[in-house]
Amino acid sequence: MIDRNQETYQTPSLVRHYTQLNKLQPAEQTILELLRDQLPTMRMLDIGIGGGRTTQHFSPLAGEYTGIDYSPQMIAACQQRFARSPQTMALEVMDARNMHQFADNSFDFILFSFNGIDYVSGSDRLKILSEVARVGKTGCYFYFSSHNLQGIAAEFNWRTKLSLNLLKTYVNLVMLGLLNIFNLETTRKQLETADYLIIKDESHNFRLQTYYIRPQAQIQQLEPSFEEIKIYSWQTGLEITNLQELSTNFDMWFYYLCIVK
Ligand SMILES: C[S@@+](CC[C@H](N)C(=O)[O-])C[C@H]1O[C@@H](n2cnc3c(N)ncnc32)[C@H](O)[C@@H]1O
Structure with missing residues (x-):
């Protein structure tokens, strides 16, 4: 049932919607500033790029930029959007559950923005985390957001x-x-x-099935393969350091920063 999400992300109305987005969310601006000096020497993988909102901001800064999405229509829209871009970038149709085209230890920074990881089943989410840990070098930054069950x-x-x-x-x-x-x-x-x-949920008129997780459970899910886990408010871009505060936080999603072990 949740695999219908992949079909939904191929529909023209959703592709149009994501192609019109431009701005970074505050928490995405935070990671851009944190890594700004390192990005020119980094190989970056941007997963679930949709219409290229993050591509526009990160591809000019990254040493090497690869953007993937499992929706061929989203990738086609990005290829059109960035056809005249002076930056070299690889834009490919690929499913984050199986990134066998990439060798182990390929990337320094992996981004999965705007809750893209929430559109697969619970077991497939674990496959994505394991693939990210495989294609990321030891010490690779992984930054993603996920919906908050609270x-x-x-x-x-x-x-x-x-x-x-x-x-x-x-x-x-x-x-x-x-x-x-x-x-x-x-x-x-x-x-x-x-x-x-x-x-x-109501986004895109209840057409998508979306994974919502409690932040404490998300931390536990990451711990086997990632370390130095930090959580950021998507709205303010600030780190949430008080764990007590976290269990009573009703934001609709959080950004998670962690490092491949
Ligand atoms: C909510 S949209 C966000 C698009 C874009 N990142 C943005 O912020 O505007 C989620 C995107 O993730 C992609 N996606 C979801 N699951 C994926 C998977 N397993 N592999 C690759 N892309 C995926 C969808 O096709 C969609 O384009």
Whole structure:
């Protein structure tokens, strides 16, 4: 079922949507500044580039830039978008679950932006992490974002939908109704206790199945192959250092920075 996501990312409306995006999110600006001086000597792999939003910012700075996406239509749109770009870049159709075209220890920096890792099943997500650890050199930076289960759990609570503006309350309650209809199998208990869940959320009209994980569970998932794990607010770009604060944080997603062991 979740494999339908790959088809959805091939539809013209989604390709158009991602091709129109330009700006970096604050947390992406943070990693760009952190690595700015090192990027010219780095081999960078940008996974799930969509319409090339991050390509536009990182390819001029990286020593070598490779962008991949499992949607041929997204890659075709990028090839068109960057056809006149002065930078040399490799843009290829490839699935992050199987990157056998790349040798072990190939990259210094791997980016999987805007929650792209959330569109495969739980077991396939582990394959992606293992592939990233294989194609990344020891010491390679891996930066990615993922949806926060605490954030979507709050969206299921009708109390968060009330506002003094009656029209807003009405629209919020309709969206809450749709969220419940599209996720009939998701129980309140799962929302409160599961480490991760697959949810159909409102982005792209409930067409995508999206993996949501608690930040503590994400840290545990990374620990076997990655170290020095740090978490950043996507909205402010600042590191979240207080772990207690993390368990009551309802942001819809976080950025994770870690290093291949
Ligand atoms: C939410 S979009 C983000 C696109 C782009 N990174 C941006 O920030 O605008 C996620 C992208 O990841 C790609 N994607 C998802 N799973 C993938 C996988 N297993 N391998 C390669 N690309 C994948 C999708 O095709 C889609 O283009």
